[in-house]
Amino acid sequence: MATVKIDDATLAQISGVKSLDRGPAIFIGVGVVAMVFVMVSMTLALNELTDRINTKRLETSALEARKTELLRSVRALEADRTRLSVLVRQLASDVGRLSPSLRSRTEQALAASELLSRQVANQLPTVIFVLSNDEQADISTSATTALASRGFHVSPPHKIRSHGIAPDTTEVRYFRHPDGKLEASEIAKTLQASGVPDARVMYIADPSTPSNQYEVWFSKTTLPAPTPASETSPPIAPSSSDTATTTSGA
Numbered sequence: 001m002a003t004v005k006i007d008d009a010t011l012a013q014i015s016g017v018k019s020l021d022r023g024p025a026i027f028i029g030v031g032v033v034a035m036v037f038v039m040v041s042m043t044l045a046l047n048e049l050t051d052r053i054n055t056k057r058l059e060t061s062a063l064e065a066r067k068t069e070l071l072r073s074v075r076a077l078e079a080d081r082t083r084l085s086v087l088v089r090q091l092a093s094d095v096g097r098l099s100p101s102l103r104s105r106t107e108q109a110l111a112a113s114e115l116l117s118r119q120v121a122n123q124l125p126t127v128i129f130v131l132s133n134d135e136q137a138d139i140s141t142s143a144t145t146a147l148a149s150r151g152f153h154v155s156p157p158h159k160i161r162s163h164g165i166a167p168d169t170t171e172v173r174y175f176r177h178p179d180g181k182l183e184a185s186e187i188a189k190t191l192q193a194s195g196v197p198d199a200r201v202m203y204i205a206d207p208s209t210p211s212n213q214y215e216v217w218f219s220k221t222t223l224p225a226p227t228p229a230s231e232t233s234p235p236i237a238p239s240s241s242d243t244a245t246t247t248s249g250a
Contacts (some may be wrong), residue, residue: 002074059182059189063182063183063195064151077225089199099109102141122148123212124151124152124153124212125151125152125153125183125212125213125214126152126153126154126155126210126212126213127147127152127153127154127155127187127214127215127216128154128155128157128158128159128212128213128214128215128216129143129144129154129155129157129215129216129218130157130159130160130164130215130216130217130218131157131158131159131160131218132159132160132166132217132218132219132222133220135223136174136218136222136223137157139194139195139196139218139222139223142194142195143190143194143195143196143216146190146191146193146194147187147190147191150186150190152187160217166217166218166219166220167202167217167219169198169199169200169219170191170196170198170199170200170217170218170219170222171199171200171201171202171216171217171218171219172184172185172187172188172199172201172202172214172215172216173189173202173203173204173206173214173215173216173217174201174202174203174213174214175203175204175205175207175209175210175213175214176211177203178203179203179211180203180212180214181201181203182212183212183214184201184214185201187199187214188200188201189215191216196218196222198221198222199216200221
């Protein structure tokens with residue numbers, strides 16, 4: 001049988017061809033590994049983002065439940081305080097039959113109920129309106145109703161006067177970041193649905209302000225919605241004398 005002899009140069013060429021054959025395979029393998037790494041990283045990041053969203057949803061639900069519970073407590077306490085006030089007035093109208101001890105106990109119960117009502121109300125997120133002019137009183141009233149239905153306690157409005165300058169757009173100011181941003185955004189959305197389309201959230205760093213207190217600074221251009229034409233007064237009809245004058249003039 002014949003023997004095939006291969007010199008060193010031929011062997012070198014064969015080895016080079018084999019190396020070239022392995023090159024694309026190595027490149028493809030590295031690419032696949034890189035793609036797998038990127039996909040795993042994206043999956044982990046997506047899972048982390050999903051967990052954060054679910055956590056925020058749970059926090060929002062718990063916050064809404066807490067506000068609803070506190071609002072019910074405030075309303076119940078206010079109803080009790082009203083009933084006690086009526087009872088005290090009824091008893092006071094008949095001094096001759098009113099026992100001093102009974103009057104004292106009733107007044108103490110009324111004071112305790114009023115104090116408890118204020119304490120519970122202080123736990124609710126509180127909104128303070130700052131008006132830039134007297135014409136904004138109407139819109140603050142409608143906004144108060146809307147916010148109260150969402151579980152917010154609204155304090156009597158203030159006027160800017162010497163407290164500051166009216167902003168260019170209505171600002172919902174919160175003073176704890178990031179804790180207060182969620183409720184501040186809810187206040188802004190409620191205001192936008194109540195006729196204040198320019199309401200926006202603004203963070204003001206002020207550690208001295210309670211964490212559940214928010215301020216709404218109305219801009220100078222924030223005014224009540226115009227009265228529809230159907231609700232305006234009809235034009236005044238000309239009097240008979242005016243008609244006669246017009247006829248004679250003709």
